Amino acid sequence: MQSRLIVKNFGPIDFVDLDLRNVNVFIGPQASGKSALAKLFTIFKAPRKFLSLENQSSNDRIAAFKNVLEEYNIVSFLKLNTEIIYDSVLHRLSFNGGKIAYEPKLYNKITGLERLNEEFTLNKDLIQDYIIKLCNDYYQFEEQFSELLGIELNNSEINEYTEFNDVTSKEVLKALQIINKIEIDLSSNSSLYIPAERSFINIIKNSSLNLLLNNVPIPKHILIFGAELEKVKMKSIDLSFLSNSLSYRNINGEDRIFINRDSIKLSESASGIQSIVPVLLIVLSHNILSKHRSLVIEEPELNLFPTAQYELIKLIESKRIEPLWEDDGAIHTYTTHSPYIISAFNNLLYANKVLNVLGNNKSKDVKTITTTTINPNTFTAYQIKDGTASSIFDREAGLIVGNYIDEASDKMSDDFDALTELMKK
Amino acid sequence: MKQLIQDIFGDCKFPDTDCNGSFENTNLFKFHVCDPPPEHNKPAKIVSDIDEYQLTVINNNGHNIWFVKTDKCLLENDKSKCDCLLFSDEIFCFVEIKNSKSSSRSTQRAKAIEQLEATIINFKGNGINFSHIITKAIICFNSNNDYPIQASKKTQQAIFAEKYQVSLEEGNKIEF
Numbered sequence: 152m153q154s155r156l157i158v159k160n161f162g163p164i165d166f167v168d169l170d171l172r173n174v175n176v177f178i179g180p181q182a183s184g185k186s187a188l189a190k191l192f193t194i195f196k197a198p199r200k201f202l203s204l205e206n207q208s209s210n211d212r213i214a215a216f217k218n219v220l221e222e223y224n225i226v227s228f229l230k231l232n233t234e235i236i237y238d239s240v241l242h243r244l245s246f247n248g249g250k251i252a253y254e255p256k257l258y259n260k261i262t263g264l265e266r267l268n269e270e271f272t273l274n275k276d277l278i279q280d281y282i283i284k285l286c287n288d289y290y291q292f293e294e295q296f297s298e299l300l301g302i303e304l305n306n307s308e309i310n311e312y313t314e315f316n317d318v319t320s321k322e323v324l325k326a327l328q329i330i331n332k333i334e335i336d337l338s339s340n341s342s343l344y345i346p347a348e349r350s351f352i353n354i355i356k357n358s359s360l361n362l363l364l365n366n367v368p369i370p371k372h373i374l375i376f377g378a379e380l381e382k383v384k385m386k387s388i389d390l391s392f393l394s395n396s397l398s399y400r401n402i403n404g405e406d407r408i409f410i411n412r413d414s415i416k417l418s419e420s421a422s423g424i425q426s427i428v429p430v431l432l433i434v435l436s437h438n439i440l441s442k443h444r445s446l447v448i449e450e451p452e453l454n455l456f457p458t459a460q461y462e463l464i465k466l467i468e469s470k471r472i473e474p475l476w477e478d479d480g481a482i483h484t485y486t487t488h489s490p491y492i493i494s495a496f497n498n499l500l501y502a503n504k505v506l507n508v509l510g511n512n513k514s515k516d517v518k519t520i521t522t523t524t525i526n527p528n529t530f531t532a533y534q535i536k537d538g539t540a541s542s543i544f545d546r547e548a549g550l551i552v553g554n555y556i557d558e559a560s561d562k563m564s565d566d567f568d569a570l571t572e573l574m575k576k
Numbered sequence: 577m578k579q580l581i582q583d584i585f586g587d588c589k590f591p592d593t594d595c596n597g598s599f600e601n602t603n604l605f606k607f608h609v610c611d612p613p614p615e616h617n618k619p620a621k622i623v624s625d626i627d628e629y630q631l632t633v634i635n636n637n638g639h640n641i642w643f644v645k646t647d648k649c650l651l652e653n654d655k656s657k658c659d660c661l662l663f664s665d666e667i668f669c670f671v672e673i674k675n676s677k678s679s680s681r682s683t684q685r686a687k688a689i690e691q692l693e694a695t696i697i698n699f700k701g702n703g704i705n706f707s708h709i710i711t712k713a714i715i716c717f718n719s720n721n722d723y724p725i726q727a728s729k730k731t732q733q734a735i736f737a738e739k740y741q742v743s744l745e746e747g748n749k750i751e752f
Contacts, residue, residue, distance in 0.1 A: 457724075490724040497727040501734060543728075550731035553682065557726035561681035568718045569677070 152474045152482060152529075154239035156195065161235060162187050162228030165538030172529045173474055175484040176496060178543070178556055179535035185486045188535065189344070189447045190223040190372070192484060195237035196342035196445050198244050199335070202253055212251045222371035223344070240288070240477055241337055257334045257477075260285075265327060271320035278323055285330055290476035291442060295329045333478050342445040343379055344372055345433060347453060350425035352377040353406060353418050380429055383436045388428065392462040399428050422454035427463060437481055438470040445482040452489035464495035469523040490556045496532070497551045499525040504549050577663060577709075578642050581650075584702045588649045593618050598650035600643045607633050609643070611659050611673035619645035620660040620673065630673045631716045634751045639664040641752055646695065656694035658713075664752045668709045670695050670742070671750075673716045681717060688715040689732060689744075696740050711742045714750060 156169045163184040169175075171192065177185040194201075201215040220226035236245040243254040264281050267274040286293035299322060351373065355362060362369065390397040390408075398409045399417070406417035408424055417428060430448060437444050451467070452460045467483065474480030487493065503524035506517050517524075527549030533540040534554050543554040578599060588598045600622060608629035611620040622643055623629050635641055644650060644661040651657045658672040672691050674684040692713040700706070713736060729746070736744040 490726060493727040494725045494730065497730055501730075504734075545731065548731060548735055550734060551727040552731055553686070553728040557728045558680075558682045560723040560726050561685070563723045564717070564719065565681050568681075571719055 152240075152477065152480075154196075154237065156188070156192055157234070157236040158188065158191060159234040160230045160232045161191070162225065163538060164188065164228075164535075167533075167535070167540035169533060169540060170531055171482075171484070172531050173480075173482050174468070174471075174496070174525055174530045175482070176493070176530075176532040177484070177486045177535055177540075178488065178493065178532070178554060180555065183535045184538070185535040186449060187225050187228055188540075189449065189484055189486050190225055191235060192237075193342045193344040193445070193447050194219055194223065195235070195244050196239075197337075197339055198242065198253060199338040200340075202244075202251070204255065204258065209250060212253075213249065216246065216251055222375070224370050224372070241334075255334075255338065257330075257337070261327060261330055261334060264323070264330075268320055268323045268327070271323065279318075282318075282323075282326060285326075288477045289330065289333060290479040292326075292330050292333055292478065293476075296326050299325055299329070337443060337478060341443050342447070343433065344376060344447045345430055345449060346370075346373050346376055347449040348373050349376065349429040350422065350453075352380055352429060353425060376429075380432060383432045385432055385436045385439075388431050388435060390424065390427070392466060393424065393427070393459050397424075399424075399431075423456070423459060426453040427455070427459075430463075430467070434467050434470055434481075438472065441472050441479060443474055443476075443478045443480060445484070447484045447486070449486050450488065451485055452487060452492050457491040460489055460491040461495045461498075464492060465499070465521060465523045468499060468525060473526070473529065488556065490560065493532075493551060493554065493556055496525065496530070499523055500527050500530060500550055503527060577665075577668070577704075578644075580704060581644065581661075581699075584704070585650050588645075589652055590619075590648055593648060595619050595621070595645060595649055598645050600645075601640055602643065603635065603638045603640050605635055605638060607635070609633065609660065609662075609671070609673070611675065614676075617648065619647055619649040620671075621645070630675050630718060630748060631671065632749045633662060634749060635664075637752070639666075639752050651695075651698070655698060656691050657698070658688075658691045658695045662750060662752075663709075666710060667752055668706060668711045669750055670711075670713045671716060672714070675718050684717070685715060685729075685746075692744070693736075693740075696742055700740070706741065711740075712750075713740075713742050713744045715744075715746045716748050717746065718748070 152173055154171045156171060158164050158167050163182060164187065167188065169188070177189060179185040201219040202212060217226055217229070220229065234247045237243070241257050243256065245252045264278065267278050267281065271278070282296070286296065300318065386401045388399040390399055396411045400407055400409055406428070407414045408417055408420040417425060430451065433446065437446070451463055455463065471483055472480040474482060485492065499521065502517055502521045503526055506514055506524060527546070530544065532542065532544040532551055534543050536555060543551055545552045582599065588595055595618070602622065608623050608625055608627070609620055609631040610623045610627060610629040612618045633641065641662060641664050646657050646661060647659045658670050660671050662669045662671060670692050672688040674688050676684060692715070696713065733744045736742050
């Protein structure tokens with residue numbers, strides 16, 4: 152799944168043109184704009200959270216856009232010459248010259264199909280082509296539509312050979328309802344930003360009324376994340392990858408961390424655990440729903456020991472369903488400062504390569520090292536600095552190459568060498 | 577291997593450097609290699625531990641080890657090349673020594689990789705077969721600090737292993 156985000160003159164960003172895929176990694180120094188880009192990706196991925204399709208004046212659209220930027224604490228990044236373009240299969244959205252242009256591509260297809268259905272008998276062949284195309288791109292639609300027609304898919308798919316002779320105009324209308332619902336969901340609910348302040352949610356959970364009463368200003372994107380967290384039904388998570396017999400359980404609405412039979416409140420647990428649990432609750436519960444979701448995970452490494460960082464990436468990526476269709480699976484976008492996180496991705500990319508080169512004969516050996524791999528074709532990594540973005544991913548090698556985080560290690564080595572020289576003198 | 581290299585590349589091309597030929601052999605249990613500063617315009621040399629050096633060679637089993645000065649000696653100046661070679665019957669090392677204080681470690685590493693790569697391609701292109709011998713490409717810095725893992729370093733190692741079947745390492749000690 153590919154999309155493109157172009158940003159000009161926005162906060163610290165002068166110009167970036169990002170090719171975004173299923174796993175995206177942004178690195179860069181503080182205040183380089185990597186989080187701003189990740190936030191823009193979240194906002195532009197689901198534009199109907201703030202844009203309406205009907206009768207929204209240009210001024211109202213701009214006000215709504217500024218409001219959503221405010222929610223993510225990036226409204227002050229707007230400049231007179233800011234330009235932002237997001238383009239995907241679902242929609243194209245641009246902000247340029249103080250105006251917003253929104254092309255809801257799937258929605259336009261749906262209205263096209265509606266028009267064809269008005270002259271059903273005349274357009275039956277065209278309608279069939281439309282539906283086959285939708286089935287190819289949208290898994291949830293294919294599943295629900297075949298159920299509607301009583302077609303047993305048996306691991307096959309709806310294609311030009313599927314018998315459509317019996318489909319009626321009424322059934323097309325029902326199909327339209329299904330795809331309409333999917334379109335609304337994808338355009339409104341498909342993206343979520345998991346902020347670095349995630350552990351804060353657990354701390355304020357029990358005092359939210361007091362905070363409201365005293366008008367304590369909490370950035371809205373943190374509250375949006377907290378609200379999403381509240382919806383999660385998951386009651387337990389195995390955390391043994393952090394430490395033996397460690398687990399999270401929700402007991403009568405209270406988040407608790409267990410070591411064997413002993414337990415403490417989540418808010419009393421180690422900071423790394425408090426930072427990991429909200430991420431896993433979202434990632435793992437999405438894995439069960441398996442609708443399409445784009446999750447931005449800000450600094451997954453927070454408060455974690457290096458090996459725990461590696462295990463966390465392995466776990467999160469092992470649970471990610473590859474979004475082969477537009478309405479299924481997950482896109483994960485990470486911002487990080489950690490050499491261990493970068494190296495974790497590199498290992499999973501390399502594991503995929505080793506599997507492909509050595510074939511099934513060696514898959515057992517690879518799986519003793521890691522059961523999780525990342526397909527390099529679905530991966531991108533960028534470093535953001537001095538207003539621009541450059542790729543740190545060698546697509547031919549399928550691996551991560553020279554980057555600012557690695558250079559930081561070299562800088563430390565250079566200083567050590569310089570000190571050694573002084574000692575020699 | 578020594579004879580094959582000599583047959584293909586000959587010997588020292590820079591008589592003014594007083595290097596006494598490109599090939600030296602030793603079975604010392606321990607010796608050091610120094611790459612003189614660029615302004616000296618001299619090739620790498622074997623030195624004792626009282627001299628300044630950047631690389632230590634440990635040879636506990638007393639193997640016959642060949643030391644070949646490649647830069648400013650065996651190989652012409654028209655091509656990029658590494659500083660020296662060290663090899664026994666079992667292990668072959670392409671070595672690039674980086675001890676400049678004027679550029680950063682990451683810049684020096686990128687240059688070293690280019691030099692090692694060029695030398696490997698040159699040797700393989702001239703028909704030297706390394707399939708029977710453990711082959712390493714070593715970047716030698718003044719100190720070998722293990723600061724946090726660097727993904728790009730691992731990537732370079734993977735590329736060297738895949739392209740040249742050579743293990744790329746950083747360090748200032750070689751054991752035979």
